[in-house]
Amino acid sequence: MSNGKESLSPSEMDPNDLPDVPAFQDEYTREYMQSTEQVKDGYYPLISKTNGFTLHFPEDMVVDDTSNAQPDELYESLIFHYEDNDIAAMDEFTIHYISPVSDIEWSKDYMNRRAGQELNFEKLEADYENQYIEVAEMKPDDSTLTLAALIWNDNDQQAQIFTNIICRKDIDKDECASLQDKEREKVIEVFKSIKFLDNKGK
Template identity: 30%
Template structure:
């Protein structure tokens, strides 16, 4: 993820209409003039942010470096370079964490975008692979929406040989296939868990699912990306 920040002509403009943060120099921007949240205060993360204006309460908009897709991005999210890769042409994987200190709940996310890849065009192949990678033996829910078909599954996992008080996590994973273009798709994975064992953690399955669903539903393919 190395888009750069567009400087707003004035702080007033930033407050009223928002800055576009793609395709200009991040070094020229004073972090004090940006939202005081991890998504913008972390230099690498803000390269992916589309605007300083929230799209929804608590969420901004991320755009992939290949301009292949957009999705909602949590205000407390931070890009993980060690879990992100790109070939610069038709594949890109974005890893990030959303770490809420107040709730003690951590979200690990991985979004992998593929274009012009024959394997991504086969739901049967993709779902078999995703099931194996996640140790999952159930079915996937299929939902068609504008421009895409979403295959989704989830499971609760318990950490083996762990004395942790909060020794469980909720996983949401699946595959999104473009319905308007061939050989274009996304593999996604979200894991929600308590971060620290010595702090209260009210991790609720319904809330975890709602959070993951919000992100999954927001993923949208873009036209005109690098092809």
């Protein structure tokens, strides 16, 4: 028998009825969560404030409260990271969603300027039809690996992403490189899970 909870969004539910993970127990992050049903092990669906895109959100991460969306729904910044600040390798995602924007070369040039260097973008196979993804890497220092991603579609929707994978200060260089290799795979999975929605949120 239905108890009415199925029709509620996670932000409307009693936290005691939600999964006991940071993505739902953090009040601000909860506002972004679309459902308590996992899309795959350890990941739940997140929908952006502009309704411009969804992604597979790691259960052990939280959305930073500096994230924001413009009232015209044409721009949004979404920032998220692991809740545990003392983790061996910390992932920090910064996603800028923009629509409409059609000049991909302008976007790459803009990302180059933000990075302070020429980024060597490489194409990846996208998981969704009519979407495209290119990723570049840079190593600002021994403890930081930065992944830059540009994702766009035929509808002039775009996401510009910078993700830093930062090792804790007490982690040595070799262990840090190994940790960053593992985190890189997770980061790419999140990139590829981004799905743009039309203006009806579909």
